Amino acid sequence: MEVTLKNLTKKFPSRDKNNPADVIAVNHFDFTIPDGMLVGLLGPSGCGKSTALNLISGLQKPTEGRIFFGEDDVTELPPENRGIGLVFQNYALYPHLTVRQNILFPLQNLKGKDKLSKEVMNEKMLEAAKLVQMDGLLERKPKELSGGQQQRVAIARALVKMPKVLLLDEPLSNLDARLRLQTREEIRRIQQETRITTIFVTHDQEEAMSISDIIVVMKEGTVHQIGKPQDVYDSPKNLFVAKFLGTPPINVFDGTIRDGGLYIGEECILKVKCLKDSTGNALREDEMRPVYVGIRPEGFVLSEDGALTCKRNRVEVMGRDISVVSTHPASLNETIRSIISADNKVNTAEECVKFQLLPHKVFIFDKETEERIEFEA
Amino acid sequence: MKKRLQNSGAKAWLYLLPAILFLGAFMVYPLVDVFVYSFEEGYNSASQTYNGIGFYNYSYVLHDPYFLQAVKNTFILVIITVPLSTGLALLISFGLTSITKLRELFQTIYFLPYVTNTLAVGLVFMILFKKTAYSDGMINLLIHAFGGESVDFIEGPYWAKMFVLCFYTIWIVLPFKILILTSALSSVNQDIYNAAKVDGTRKARIFFRITLPLISPTVFYLIITGFIGAFKAYSDAVALFGTNLNAAEMNTIVGYVYDMLYGNSGGYPSYASAAAILLFWIILTITCINLLISRKNVQY
Numbered sequence: 001m002e003v004t005l006k007n008l009t010k011k012f013p014s015r016d017k018n019n020p021a022d023v024i025a026v027n028h029f030d031f032t033i034p035d036g037m038l039v040g041l042l043g044p045s046g047c048g049k050s051t052a053l054n055l056i057s058g059l060q061k062p063t064e065g066r067i068f069f070g071e072d073d074v075t076e077l078p079p080e081n082r083g084i085g086l087v088f089q090n091y092a093l094y095p096h097l098t099v100r101q102n103i104l105f106p107l108q109n110l111k112g113k114d115k116l117s118k119e120v121m122n123e124k125m126l127e128a129a130k131l132v133q134m135d136g137l138l139e140r141k142p143k144e145l146s147g148g149q150q151q152r153v154a155i156a157r158a159l160v161k162m163p164k165v166l167l168l169d170e171p172l173s174n175l176d177a178r179l180r181l182q183t184r185e186e187i188r189r190i191q192q193e194t195r196i197t198t199i200f201v202t203h204d205q206e207e208a209m210s211i212s213d214i215i216v217v218m219k220e221g222t223v224h225q226i227g228k229p230q231d232v233y234d235s236p237k238n239l240f241v242a243k244f245l246g247t248p249p250i251n252v253f254d255g256t257i258r259d260g261g262l263y264i265g266e267e268c269i270l271k272v273k274c275l276k277d278s279t280g281n282a283l284r285e286d287e288m289r290p291v292y293v294g295i296r297p298e299g300f301v302l303s304e305d306g307a308l309t310c311k312r313n314r315v316e317v318m319g320r321d322i323s324v325v326s327t328h329p330a331s332l333n334e335t336i337r338s339i340i341s342a343d344n345k346v347n348t349a350e351e352c353v354k355f356q357l358l359p360h361k362v363f364i365f366d367k368e369t370e371e372r373i374e375f376e377a
Numbered sequence: 378m379k380k381r382l383q384n385s386g387a388k389a390w391l392y393l394l395p396a397i398l399f400l401g402a403f404m405v406y407p408l409v410d411v412f413v414y415s416f417e418e419g420y421n422s423a424s425q426t427y428n429g430i431g432f433y434n435y436s437y438v439l440h441d442p443y444f445l446q447a448v449k450n451t452f453i454l455v456i457i458t459v460p461l462s463t464g465l466a467l468l469i470s471f472g473l474t475s476i477t478k479l480r481e482l483f484q485t486i487y488f489l490p491y492v493t494n495t496l497a498v499g500l501v502f503m504i505l506f507k508k509t510a511y512s513d514g515m516i517n518l519l520i521h522a523f524g525g526e527s528v529d530f531i532e533g534p535y536w537a538k539m540f541v542l543c544f545y546t547i548w549i550v551l552p553f554k555i556l557i558l559t560s561a562l563s564s565v566n567q568d569i570y571n572a573a574k575v576d577g578t579r580k581a582r583i584f585f586r587i588t589l590p591l592i593s594p595t596v597f598y599l600i601i602t603g604f605i606g607a608f609k610a611y612s613d614a615v616a617l618f619g620t621n622l623n624a625a626e627m628n629t630i631v632g633y634v635y636d637m638l639y640g641n642s643g644g645y646p647s648y649a650s651a652a653a654i655l656l657f658w659i660i661l662t663i664t665c666i667n668l669l670i671s672r673k674n675v676q677y
Contacts, residue, residue, distance in 0.1 A: 057575060058575075059571055059574070059575070078574075079574055079575045080574065080575060080576065080577030080578075081577075084575065085575075086571075086572070086575045088568045088571070088572060089568075090566070090568055092566065092568035092569045092571065092572040093572075094569065094572075094573075094587060095569075095591070096590040096591060105573075105576060105578075105586075106576040106577065109576055109577045109578050109579070109582065110577070111579075157572075157576075161576075
């Protein structure tokens with residue numbers, strides 16, 4: 001089921017007497033989630049992603065705008081009539097019911113012509129339990145299950161009615177690191193098997209990048225960028241998106257464009273031409289222009305005659321590759337972290353390291369708007 | 378090592394000593410004493426003598442029409458007030474958690490009986506129910522307004538007096554139950570209700586399949602304490618009908634015990650003890666039955 005948000009806005013009245021302006025949790029969302037996709041709503045905490053999910057589920061009513069499932073306007077429909085499955089952050093399993101009863105519960109609510117016979121209900125329950133591989137523990141109560149198992153029961157309960165849209169609120173945040181890896185694979189597998197349009201909320205960019213077909217990067221109620229994870233990573237629209245995606249995070253420097261070159265400090269690190277701002281206007285490369293320069297950790301190449309000179313702090317060996325930690329006066333991060341192949345030998349006698357930069361790993365952002373400035377090397 | 382252990386044991390006993398002394402002197406000793414009294418026939422507290430040992434005290438009490446009346450009254454009171462007050466408290470606290478407007482106001486109103494002085498409450502009930510030279514009481518005015526005949530609730534027929542006693546008891550115990558139940562209800566995770574809502578659960582089903590099981594430990598606690606409290610009823614009856622409860626046919630078991638000790642017919646500690654021990658067995662039995670039932674029905 002395709003999910004379309006049109007001009008969706010949610011405002012909460014302010015509780016702060018000094019600042020009576022409404023809090024805008026979701027600000028004019030306007031995008032379509034294609035059918036059968038796994039979509040990650042990604043943003044730092046407080047960015048309105050859970051509110052967006054609650055609006056789609058119907059637990060909260062939007063201040064403005066409409067929500068469509070396919071062709072149907074569901075904005076005014078209560079949650080139970082929208083055909084959604086919702087998995088809560090704390091799972092919200094019924095603690096007094098067994099796994100079997102928990103999964104059966106939504107089916108038992110059906111009435112009238114939708115009412116199912118006991119056999120059909122049991123069949124559907126078993127099918128859902130098998131899908132999440134919980135069919136061996138049907139008689140357990142939630143408190144007798146691990147966090148990951150509870151999560152799976154919650155997913156089974158959400159899926160048993162074959163919803164059109166599956167919504168997951170921070171599905172992995174209550175799990176430990178190892179279980180998190182495992183469970184996210186699981187979510188991916190279940191989604192692939194059922195092909196149900198799935199929207200999940202997370203603040204963990206790695207989680208979102210690893211399993212989503214599409215990610216929606218949000219901050220303070222506004223959508224900053226929507227796209228395939230790799231596209232968003234390779235081509236961030238603005239400084240926030242560039243900084244939010246990627247571990248280790250991107251290295252940001254104060255820089256200037258002048259005389260056809262990109263300068264960090266006094267060093268010209270790249271020749272640039274064909275500058276274009278976010279609206280597509282051409283900019284002059286010989287005009288003095290202060291900018292932010294973002295360089296991905298993998299964009300550094302050790303080189304004797306490299307353009308960027310940094311003061312070496314330490315070298316961390318991580319097996320497959322090594323990470324050179326250095327400092328630079330123009331850097332906005334405390335340290336610069338670059339990841340290079342372990343084949344390189346770092347000269348530990350030298351106090352400075354010199355890097356050459358890969359142009360497609362370097363992003364330029366306008367100092368004022370923080371929007372991306374495109375260039376050709 | 379061994380010495381140190383013994384030493385620490387002695388210390389522990391030393392620390393426990395004040396509590397043990399107090400509990401021993403004011404709880405254990407009287408309990409044992411009551412048990413012993415209940416078997417001493419014809420005990421005289423002035424001369425500290427008795428005729429013999431046996432079951433005569435029990436036999437006397439069990440054949441005393443006043444005691445039988447008290448048992449009957451107590452049981453009626455228990456059977457009517459415990460389920461009614463618990464059910465009412467459940468309804469009211471469920472209502473309280475469902476509304477947002479004026480919730481604090483209603484909470485305060487429902488809590489008022491708990492902090493009101495017993496004498497003041499007695500006065501209010503007098504105005505409501507008592508016939509005086511000037512008026513028949515508020516309730517009778519209402520009955521008149523609807524064309525009924527006035528009833529003497531305080532000195533009239535048995536059912537009218539029992540009605541007033543039950544009404545009073547329910548009204549008195551309600552605030553505490555509402556308080557406990559409201560906090561139990563608000564401790565249920567809101568997400569569970571949201572999950573039920575998304576699942577399309579009807580309101581009644583949410584209440585009976587989710588809310589009630591989740592607060593069942595609290596409900597059970599209220600039922601047990603309610604039973605015990607109602608079996609021990611006495612002062613409420615005094616507040617309404619005065620100290621001569623036997624004459625008013627409104628005595629309770631505890632009232633009977635008191636009368637046997639200090640009332641006009643008093644001075645019989647042996648009979649009082651026997652009645653008290655009987656009450657103890659009744660409460661013990663009922664509580665055991667309660668526990669057995671609850672094991673099946675109280676969730677997690």
